[in-house]
Amino acid sequence: MSKLSRLLLLCALTLPLPLQAVWADDASSASSAASTVTTVAPAAAPAAAPTAPFLVTTDKINSGDTAWMLTSTALVLMMTIPGLALFYGGMVRKKNILSTLMQSFAITCVVSILWWAVGYSLAFTPGSTPYLGGLSRAFFKGVVYMHDAGKVSVSHLATTIPETVYALFQATFAIITPALICGSFAERMKFSAMMWFMAVWLIAVYCPVAHWMWEPSGWFAATQLDFAGGTVVHINAGIAGLASALMLGKRQGLGKEAMAPHNLTLTVIGASLLWVGWFGFNAGSAVASDGRAGMAFAVTHIATAAAALSWMFTEWLTKGKPSVLGIASGAVAGLVAITPASGFVSPDSSVIIGVLAGVVCYFSATSLKRALGYDDALDAFGVHCIGGIVGALLTGALVSKEISGATGSVLLQLKGVTATLVWSFGMSLIILKVIDMTIGLRVTAEEEREGLDISLHGESLE
Amino acid sequence: MSKLSRLLLLCALTLPLPLQAVWADDASSASSAASTVTTVAPAAAPAAAPTAPFLVTTDKINSGDTAWMLTSTALVLMMTIPGLALFYGGMVRKKNILSTLMQSFAITCVVSILWWAVGYSLAFTPGSTPYLGGLSRAFFKGVVYMHDAGKVSVSHLATTIPETVYALFQATFAIITPALICGSFAERMKFSAMMWFMAVWLIAVYCPVAHWMWEPSGWFAATQLDFAGGTVVHINAGIAGLASALMLGKRQGLGKEAMAPHNLTLTVIGASLLWVGWFGFNAGSAVASDGRAGMAFAVTHIATAAAALSWMFTEWLTKGKPSVLGIASGAVAGLVAITPASGFVSPDSSVIIGVLAGVVCYFSATSLKRALGYDDALDAFGVHCIGGIVGALLTGALVSKEISGATGSVLLQLKGVTATLVWSFGMSLIILKVIDMTIGLRVTAEEEREGLDISLHGESLE
Amino acid sequence: MSKLSRLLLLCALTLPLPLQAVWADDASSASSAASTVTTVAPAAAPAAAPTAPFLVTTDKINSGDTAWMLTSTALVLMMTIPGLALFYGGMVRKKNILSTLMQSFAITCVVSILWWAVGYSLAFTPGSTPYLGGLSRAFFKGVVYMHDAGKVSVSHLATTIPETVYALFQATFAIITPALICGSFAERMKFSAMMWFMAVWLIAVYCPVAHWMWEPSGWFAATQLDFAGGTVVHINAGIAGLASALMLGKRQGLGKEAMAPHNLTLTVIGASLLWVGWFGFNAGSAVASDGRAGMAFAVTHIATAAAALSWMFTEWLTKGKPSVLGIASGAVAGLVAITPASGFVSPDSSVIIGVLAGVVCYFSATSLKRALGYDDALDAFGVHCIGGIVGALLTGALVSKEISGATGSVLLQLKGVTATLVWSFGMSLIILKVIDMTIGLRVTAEEEREGLDISLHGESLE
Amino acid sequence: MKLITAIIKPFKLDDVRKAVSEVGVQGVTVTEVRGFGRQRGHTEIYRGAEYVVEFVPKTKIEIAVADTLADQVIEAITKAAQTGKVGDGKIFVFDLAQVVRIRTGERDASAI
Amino acid sequence: MKLITAIIKPFKLDDVRKAVSEVGVQGVTVTEVRGFGRQRGHTEIYRGAEYVVEFVPKTKIEIAVADTLADQVIEAITKAAQTGKVGDGKIFVFDLAQVVRIRTGERDASAI
Amino acid sequence: MKLITAIIKPFKLDDVRKAVSEVGVQGVTVTEVRGFGRQRGHTEIYRGAEYVVEFVPKTKIEIAVADTLADQVIEAITKAAQTGKVGDGKIFVFDLAQVVRIRTGERDASAI
Numbered sequence A, B, C: 001m002s003k004l005s006r007l008l009l010l011c012a013l014t015l016p017l018p019l020q021a022v023w024a025d026d027a028s029s030a031s032s033a034a035s036t037v038t039t040v041a042p043a044a045a046p047a048a049a050p051t052a053p054f055l056v057t058t059d060k061i062n063s064g065d066t067a068w069m070l071t072s073t074a075l076v077l078m079m080t081i082p083g084l085a086l087f088y089g090g091m092v093r094k095k096n097i098l099s100t101l102m103q104s105f106a107i108t109c110v111v112s113i114l115w116w117a118v119g120y121s122l123a124f125t126p127g128s129t130p131y132l133g134g135l136s137r138a139f140f141k142g143v144v145y146m147h148d149a150g151k152v153s154v155s156h157l158a159t160t161i162p163e164t165v166y167a168l169f170q171a172t173f174a175i176i177t178p179a180l181i182c183g184s185f186a187e188r189m190k191f192s193a194m195m196w197f198m199a200v201w202l203i204a205v206y207c208p209v210a211h212w213m214w215e216p217s218g219w220f221a222a223t224q225l226d227f228a229g230g231t232v233v234h235i236n237a238g239i240a241g242l243a244s245a246l247m248l249g250k251r252q253g254l255g256k257e258a259m260a261p262h263n264l265t266l267t268v269i270g271a272s273l274l275w276v277g278w279f280g281f282n283a284g285s286a287v288a289s290d291g292r293a294g295m296a297f298a299v300t301h302i303a304t305a306a307a308a309l310s311w312m313f314t315e316w317l318t319k320g321k322p323s324v325l326g327i328a329s330g331a332v333a334g335l336v337a338i339t340p341a342s343g344f345v346s347p348d349s350s351v352i353i354g355v356l357a358g359v360v361c362y363f364s365a366t367s368l369k370r371a372l373g374y375d376d377a378l379d380a381f382g383v384h385c386i387g388g389i390v391g392a393l394l395t396g397a398l399v400s401k402e403i404s405g406a407t408g409s410v411l412l413q414l415k416g417v418t419a420t421l422v423w424s425f426g427m428s429l430i431i432l433k434v435i436d437m438t439i440g441l442r443v444t445a446e447e448e449r450e451g452l453d454i455s456l457h458g459e460s461l462e
Numbered sequence D, E, F: 001m002k003l004i005t006a007i008i009k010p011f012k013l014d015d016v017r018k019a020v021s022e023v024g025v026q027g028v029t030v031t032e033v034r035g036f037g038r039q040r041g042h043t044e045i046y047r048g049a050e051y052v053v054e055f056v057p058k059t060k061i062e063i064a065v066a067d068t069l070a071d072q073v074i075e076a077i078t079k080a081a082q083t084g085k086v087g088d089g090k091i092f093v094f095d096l097a098q099v100v101r102i103r104t105g106e107r108d109a110s111a112i
């Protein structure tokens, strides 16, 4: 373990350079595609489209779009707390349930503050390179509403809603991404170490990758089709999960003791709220209350249902019984896979994406994990990274020009995916290694035995 | 049992004909009412109102209406998962909780796919008869958003929002209706049998009945007042529940063993989410974000509170204690009863509807069930069918022309109700009988004893 | 106890008079501020602004604003059921969980009916004095939607949405306020006594205070900055909680027996839903889907995160471990404190408010309570009253004229706060005393020992 | 005096309680336990990981009786708890050195 | 050696534990049980269906002691657990054939 | 016959079950209990209120065996349950007056 990580530490430290070299001229080579690709802002831009946030008079704000984006933001926050918290919490052993909920909740808080401080600015304003945004919006400077003056700032990525709403909407994405990682290292990581990891990871990994894909001047913004974060959120989190599962090692007693989920009722509640909230995630990524949002909404729902059934039937066939955990996992796999595709594909295509995501993730969360032997406890890698890759590539293959006005290709998709995989995996290993060498990553064996609820938080479930 | 069902099988097979004969000239005899009755589309239609879905330019879409309908769809999905799943799940014994959640979740998935494939088209497009829609929208063919062309399809039932949104909104109704039925056969049905039943029932019962009541060319569309599905959803599901309770027989040990709800906390969460989500159900049925939606919203809330209190006080008086299950059940009874009335009645009337629904459903779920001896385990019939009938008839009596522009009568309401009762009951018996004769409806006695969680799904709650 | 209360009874009975005398000329002395202060209606009013609800043609309704307000209403209802119910329910002992849920649910119902009957009218219509509204809208008389006439009534406080929606939105505030009080007297109050208390308290305390602060002709409407109810909701409920904790006395065995929360999973779900729902509470209080709502939304989120972290770190430092209950409590403290400030302050200021609220409420819920010895079981006083005061005063200090167009001062804030503290505390004592002398406030010792679930409601959790 | 302990199938509890009441038993103490024996448990599968749950839920009842009543009680339990299938359970009988009724301080025979 | 088993009211556990500690007991094992006896249970009603819950929650404590200590412990328990109301519970005393402390392998007297 | 009761650390249950199976035990009954002894509990804090949870979760296993097997079983349990740290638990051995297999009515030796 420590050898492996030392190696990776080295290679990761030198990672930005080769990456830059290899893909340096992508943006230009893909320029023909670029002109027709719009990632999140579906409406055709006027003559000289703004390239940074700006002030408008309040009558430029569309109250319908704003209503939907306020709602979407609430929905996406609900995905993390309580959605994801419960989805994960139900799968751990009873002695670790509160610590698992705590991870999602604390991440929500710490990311929110960092997002206000620097995150939003680093991700969603133009920077001096295509790799990271600037600091012009640090501490929400310039994100304003002027009552008497009748003015309000808007993001150049969403010109019909107040910038506050766009910044908050994006905050909820920045919250759920690190929270997803927790699935991989569940039941064994120190809370303090987790807090450090997530804070650094947000700045060092999430903000750059979001900038690459979504900010118009970002590295892959012109070539990558990622409507709602298949790459930025799911691949990014999933591969960081794998890194953490490798760095932390297996849970004590894995394969020997029973580690059955303690309360799948919570997991079903969580999966359900994820599904409901994901409408905000995907349809909200249209940043408008329009036909494209509607289409994103519809394909999200259909793909999810298809994936849930495909996981369920695969399990039924191979293991003899359809399980509640299976159908819920399949639904999440479908939600993940349709995420990048949601504003780009037709209902027909969404069925294909869903069915494939269900089957592929079933095998990655069962066979692949067992074969390779890492302890991706709640399958953040197996479902989110693998499902995200399935979705990202299929988006390239199935994108509908009619629906999106955009074109794409599996190859172009692969580039953004690879860059994300490499960067997130490498940086995660580095950050984890540094934390391990300083305050330590893992609880003691006795704390793990007693359960993290009592040992880390001094609380327990009756 | 088998004699009874054979009889009913016979009569049900021949059912469509007499029904058709008896009510054949209703549409015409009620034509005076017809012209003033609008069921779901409140705005006055222009000269030649479209009779099928059509294309519009995207500027015809109202972003506020769309925002509310996107939200409503999310809310109604939340009613089933996790709302109804928890409402029911809390009432069963611990050994069956996961199987109960599984029913709602799996129904959500399978109905979504069928809705995309044929359901939406059969229910919401005109057909060659008033009894069922056509297949023009099968596989969402023609349900489009065209980015560069600036066009989007809309339903003729909801012309200010994208058709995707309307189709999805209606999908959530098609999901919850079969899910409601599960309450009647809880704790004893095979999962495979349930899946077959629901798939067939959706096509054979739900789609026709929705078409009858709501599609403008449908059998009762011009005469029946059913704002949000009192008949289509609740009576329809409730009577199918009775059919399944009769076909499956009683749970082992009923009346001998304790069958107390294992976790009413879940039931309260479920009832609460049903209440919250029902705003989407009823106010969403205005298909607009306007004054009528607001009125539907208000009467829904008031009737629910009234029914919850009326059930609670009735129980308090007759049994000596007000119970949590009672007040939650009363709230659901109120929600059911106000559903058909919600866009048609005033706040005053909603109090009447609520109070009556609470009392009547209290007795139907307690005394009536005991008197007649069927095992409607979680009272899908007692609350949804009976509450739905109370609401449907009172809608006819209390409809306000000022609020709705419509008139109606108890008698007219009774016709649609009766047709639904007969069709749904008969068809349900037939479908169940066929399944019973092929793969079997019920788990074995030993599986039932062990609990469906372990025996059907290989999972359990710690 | 009984001596103290007799004293307070006396002084409270004579309370309205001195209060009136002391602050009688505030409205005029603060008139310079008054002209620049707008509390909830941000848009500049036209020439002769209406002073009572009125009819408009339906095209005056903004569908985007209405969509957001419908959503907000659903969100705020969700805050009480299931949000607050679970937040509180998780903290009590297992034998009292259902009775705790029952309180929130029953209050929701009874307040809804009273709101329709008189509450809305008393709070939100002009009355003959600045202390209470009139009865012109009793039983929602005049709250109309006219389909054929194309007219709809609106409130003078919210002219772009149907009055039904505004009345319902405000209903959800009237619901959660009494429900908050339950935290103080948890695990020992009779259900019947609680119902009487809440019904009377709504009329005698909530309606007047809401009228004072929000109805334009109300006592403090022109001087108090209370965007979303820091004073009306939180201080009001919190101090009533203290009154009830004092009147009811301590729970049996307090300090001797373990009274650990039985299921913090429920509390985390509750806190999460409160957070999500609070977007409707605060951003909804803009009564529009605009830039001000967006700003209220953003500062709510940031302050909450800051308070959650500040409570968590304070606890970590002083007690050695960060706890789940701590971070969740901190989040609620932040939500409470930012409530009055939400439409008035900048993101920077919201961080200050959050951090202070977290620290102050931590100490009030731990040290202060222990020091003074009352049994504020779930800290309704410690978090809501204290947090509300922190927020109310800081609003006066940090109000941004740019954002709100309003000015204010700590002193002006203090007046409204004090009036509320005195009135709510005094009246609560009186009402409780009367109930105590008639039907009795507290369950018997044996009922308390057995648990309120079984003794009051005849139900239990497995 | 004897303490009769029976490990039975949970759903037989009510029958057993009634049966022993009929032969004169006035008190019973019941514990939820898990049993391992000839009766097999079941398998649960979570994302491909199979857990063999070897223990079956059982109910333990304990009854203190006077020596004279012991045989009757044993018979009553045996009859009421029997299904004839593997896993019906066991009865263990112990000698009781002493019994006290806490409420009254009564001892032995009169304390039961 | 004796094993003293007491069925008590749950809320008396802490008092009893302290009382026996005072007379020198160093270890106690506690089980949640349900009891049926003279004390009546309660009735629950769910949608009209009444369930008589005949069993009352009780706590069982088990204490292994040297013969010499037995009487003192019994007395301590009796005193601490008494409320005087029906349902206070019972004490059952058994002879212990052997005791082993797993950690050290010590036996009997020194193992307690 | 003897009834061997062991109070062990919960995570040792599987090891112990396997160990006793190996020496020929065919049935085991298991109960979740809480133990108070030399091993200390933990402290929980809720909004400033500290609760010392003095009881530690333990697992009780009960095994009825023929006299001849008793020593072997005791040894097997001791070995399998030992971690060497405080709190490993105790074994209590009782004489069994009688055993009945409910399914068949078999008694004593053949009933185990």
Ligand SMILES: Nc1ncnc2c1ncn2[C@@H]1O[C@H](COP(=O)(O)OP(=O)(O)O)[C@@H](O)[C@H]1O
Pocket (backbone or CB within 6 Å): D007, D034, D035, D036, D037, D038, D039, D056, D058, D085, D086, D087, D088, D089, D090, F026, F027, F028, F029, F030, F062, F063, F064, F065, F101, F102, F103, F112
């Ligand atoms: N030797 C034993 N010691 C303790 N408990 C036993 C023993 N043998 C069986 N049991 C208990 O009795 C239950 C039933 O035993 P089992 O062997 O499954 O069936 P049967 O009694 O019908 O042969 C077991 O689950 C276990 O709880």
Ligand SMILES: Nc1ncnc2c1ncn2[C@@H]1O[C@H](COP(=O)(O)OP(=O)(O)O)[C@@H](O)[C@H]1O
Pocket (backbone or CB within 6 Å): D026, D027, D028, D029, D030, D062, D063, D064, D065, D101, D102, D103, D112, E007, E034, E035, E036, E037, E038, E039, E040, E056, E058, E085, E086, E087, E088, E089, E090
């Ligand atoms: N004969 C008995 N055998 C086993 N347990 C008994 C017996 N009699 C009473 N108990 C236990 O003691 C508890 C208290 O007994 P009960 O008859 O209710 O009151 P009391 O001991 O005050 O007469 C019962 O709930 C039961 O757990």
Ligand SMILES: Nc1ncnc2c1ncn2[C@@H]1O[C@H](COP(=O)(O)OP(=O)(O)O)[C@@H](O)[C@H]1O
Pocket (backbone or CB within 6 Å): E026, E027, E028, E029, E030, E062, E063, E064, E065, E101, E102, E103, E112, F007, F034, F035, F036, F037, F038, F039, F040, F056, F058, F085, F086, F087, F088, F089, F090
């Ligand atoms: N005298 C006793 N009577 C009953 N149970 C005991 C006794 N002493 C210890 N125990 C049980 O054994 C467990 C372990 O005992 P403890 O004193 O903590 O450690 P050790 O056995 O290693 O000295 C306790 O938690 C308790 O359940």
